[in-house]
Amino acid sequence: MRYLAQEAEHNPLLPIWQEVVVGLIAFGLLCFVLMKYVFPRMEETYRQRVEAIEGGIKKAEDAQAEANRMLEQYRQQLTEARGEAARIRDEARAEAIASRDEILARTAEERDRIIASGREQLTQERETLVRQLRGEMGALAVDLSSRIVGESLADEARRSGTVDRFLAELEAEPATGAR
């Protein structure tokens, strides 16, 4: 009897309005705190975490790209250096050839000059000699002929002796008078 009366009082399918009010406030408070302060921070943490991971990957990729770029640069520099070396070598070779040619040309010129001056000297000496010889020859001819004329009459034998003496003198003279 008591139960029946109270069952009529409480119908479990009808909400108690005070509980609706309390429930709304409590759930509203929970929503406010969690949705405003907690879950946005979690999203923020997720975002930072994703960024940290992606940042790490990105950094590694950047480093890789940098390394590739450096390698390419070194290769290019190496190629350039090789080209440069080849160019320098070619230049040096060309210079060497040029200087050798120059030296050869100068040497040849010098040689020609020396030969020419030698020849000139020789010619001069020969001319001097010839001139001297000519003078001497004339003097000797005059000397000889005067001796021949002076002694021809005296002695045939002395004449031949005179000639011999003269020749002997002649032979002796170049040894002393030669220059």
Next chain:
Amino acid sequence: MTGEVIVRAAEIPFPPSVEDFFPPSLIEGTGPWLTKFTLLLWVAVALIIIFFAVAYRDPKLVPSRLQWMAESVYGFARDNIAKDMIGPEGLRFAPYLATLFCFILVNNLFGIVPGIQISPNSHIAFPAILAVISWVLFVSVGIRHFGFVPYFKKSLILPAPWFIQPLLIPIEFVSTFLVRPFTLAVRLFANMFAGHVILLVFTLGGFALLNADALLAPVSVLSWVLAILLTGLEALVALLQAFIFTVLTSSYVQGALAEEH
């Protein structure tokens, strides 16, 4: 003998009745404002807030165990419910869905906590509030997304021959806008209510059997063992109902956002 049984049985009220769900106020004169139910509700709210406040006091990129737990709860609602049910645009509903899930779960779990053993959700007022909020949520999302008239047009008018429409439109209206919030509320309420009744039946039944006849003691022990086992089942139900409520809410939101019916 019979008189004694009746007297003892009266001490242990058996079978359980609806009145077991309506305990008196904690403080005389406060009426329904301050009962075990409203108190538990506040305790649930406080527990959840404290848990998240402590766990997320100082969030780190590499989470501590507690922070990881808090993130798992939110991540579950975010990725496994909001994202999977609604899609990428569902992420903006994730905070509400996570709050809803936590609130229902903690309140449901009161049903099996020794010494408390009743869930505020066995009073229809609380599931009803949540169901109405879900209803307002999916209807407003649909209206905002499509506009008022196009949303109702999309929801009510199905691609069908014109002569069926007079039949279809009322059915669609009732099923979408009346039955949905009602079933949401009643499903949760009834599960918690029934769970409590079952535990009461087996627990009090054990005492009733013992009181009825000492020879029935083994049966009453069996009854208590069953009560313990059913508590395990209730734990599952508590989790499942929180999950179902949240999933259905997100499913309704998804339906409101979907282009085709």
